[in-house]
Amino acid sequence: xxxxxEKRFIPSFISTSTVTAVIAPYLSIMVRGLGYSPLWVGxxxxxxxxxxxxxxxxAGYWADKTGNYRPALVVSCVIPALIVLPLIRWVHPAVxxxxxxxxxxxxxxxxxxxxxxxxxxIGRTGNYGRIRVWGSISFICVTLxxxxxxxxxxxxxxxxxxxxxxxxxxxxxxxxxxxxxFLRSSPKHDTGEAVxxxxxxxxxxxxxxxxxxxxxxRISMTAIYTxxxxxxxxxxxxxxxxxxxxxxxASEVPLMFLSVAxxxxxxxxxxxxxSAVGICVRMLILAFLPFKPCIVISMMLHSLCFGVYHPAAVxxxxxxxxxxxxxxxxxxxxxxGSGLPALISNVLGGAVVEAAGYRSLFALYAAVAGAxxxxxxxxxxxxxx
Numbered sequence: 001x002x003x004x005x006e007k008r009f010i011p012s013f014i015s016t017s018t019v020t021a022v023i024a025p026y027l028s029i030m031v032r033g034l035g036y037s038p039l040w041v042g043x044x045x046x047x048x049x050x051x052x053x054x055x056x057x058x059a060g061y062w063a064d065k066t067g068n069y070r071p072a073l074v075v076s077c078v079i080p081a082l083i084v085l086p087l088i089r090w091v092h093p094a095v096x097x098x099x100x101x102x103x104x105x106x107x108x109x110x111x112x113x114x115x116x117x118x119x120x121x122i123g124r125t126g127n128y129g130r131i132r133v134w135g136s137i138s139f140i141c142v143t144l145x146x147x148x149x150x151x152x153x154x155x156x157x158x159x160x161x162x163x164x165x166x167x168x169x170x171x172x173x174x175x176x177x178x179x180x181x182f183l184r185s186s187p188k189h190d191t192g193e194a195v196x197x198x199x200x201x202x203x204x205x206x207x208x209x210x211x212x213x214x215x216x217x218r219i220s221m222t223a224i225y226t227x228x229x230x231x232x233x234x235x236x237x238x239x240x241x242x243x244x245x246x247x248x249x250a251s252e253v254p255l256m257f258l259s260v261a262x263x264x265x266x267x268x269x270x271x272x273x274x275s276a277v278g279i280c281v282r283m284l285i286l287a288f289l290p291f292k293p294c295i296v297i298s299m300m301l302h303s304l305c306f307g308v309y310h311p312a313a314v315x316x317x318x319x320x321x322x323x324x325x326x327x328x329x330x331x332x333x334x335x336x337g338s339g340l341p342a343l344i345s346n347v348l349g350g351a352v353v354e355a356a357g358y359r360s361l362f363a364l365y366a367a368v369a370g371a372x373x374x375x376x377x378x379x380x381x382x383x384x385x
Contacts, residue, residue: 006126009118010134011174016110017135018167019080021142023107025245026160028226033157034091038230042350045226046343048100053339055105056112060331064324069117069183076113077172079106081165088161108334114175115314116330117183120323129259129311136256139249142167147242209379210316213272214337216372220279220365221305222345231358236290248299252307259311268319271312273376276369278304283366287359313337
């Protein structure tokens with residue numbers, strides 16, 4: 001029964017990944033193309049990530065309160081399609097900040113709500129990775145299309161904005177067509193979650209340590225999404241941003257598909273630690289080996305940095321928050337594992353780039369990822385007492 005339910009959510013993950021395939025490689029380039037300095041790029045994308053804190057929390061609370069995810073999803077899906085044109089037409093720091101905040105509110109809330117309702121409907125026995133991998137495949141196809149299409153190449157803010165509008169509309173359609181029975185905070189079919197009686201205290205070493213690992217890993221990983229495209233253009237002088245993001249996403253597909261088996265074999269926290277080590281190595285390569293073959297290798301490490309990280313983090317959250325609070329739980333994950341660390345990373349990163357360049361930024365964030373791995377080592381020592 002779970003397999004048929006999983007198939008109903010696959011089109012929504014495919015469609016929402018199309019807009020992510022524009023935002024992840026090209027949002028920073030678009031903001032830079034509007035005429036802002038690297039420092040202002042960091043500040044404005046920090047605002048974007050700050051809104052990504054509030055949006056999913058409000059949308060998740062709304063969905064949990066009503067027990068119905070459809071209204072929150074409708075609002076979240078419509079907002080991005082409406083604000084892109086003003087974003088590229090009205091260039092002023094205050095206006096750009098407000099519109100980027102609305103963009104983040106819509107995009108991140110959609111992702112959070114879709115993750116939440118999917119994990120509710122498939123239950124802990126379902127295979128989230130098998131669904132999410134279709135989003136990765138969609139991401140690859142769109143990034144390659146953007147890189148190699150002969151029209152509307154994403155080299156200017158205007159062209160990137162057009163692609164963002166197109167994909168925002170595409171992303172909304174399958175989500176809004178999901179049957180109402182699949183958009184409620186109670187599973188349509190028995191998923192086995194009712195038998196889970198174990199509750200993990202929020203203030204336990206397990207929960208606090210896990211959230212700390214997620215938080216620090218994401219601070220480091222944000223450098224890829226925000227500053228790697230600019231690093232490619234301004235430091236390496238290589239017009240291959242889309243291809244590199246496609247390589248990264250392709251590398252995550254096998255481990256994403258096998259994620260449930262890996263989680264059942266090793267557990268969420270050990271996999272988060274492995275991911276942190278992968279992020280650290282990736283940052284060190286970009287900092288000290290700025291050569292094309294090495295950059296390709298660093299992007300292939302995305303298999304650990306996201307292909308392992310994201311399913312493990314989602315499983316970690318699902319084990320803490322019951323189905324009735326899963327919308328809030330996924331919002332907390334996006335805050336701790338995306339919004340807040342990305343805000344800090346972007347604002348700090350802009351200042352570091354202005355002062356010392358992109359390679360110094362990657363070296364700094366390698367140390368942050370290393371700290372995440374050390375937290376897991378400390379947790380293991382604590383548990384052996």
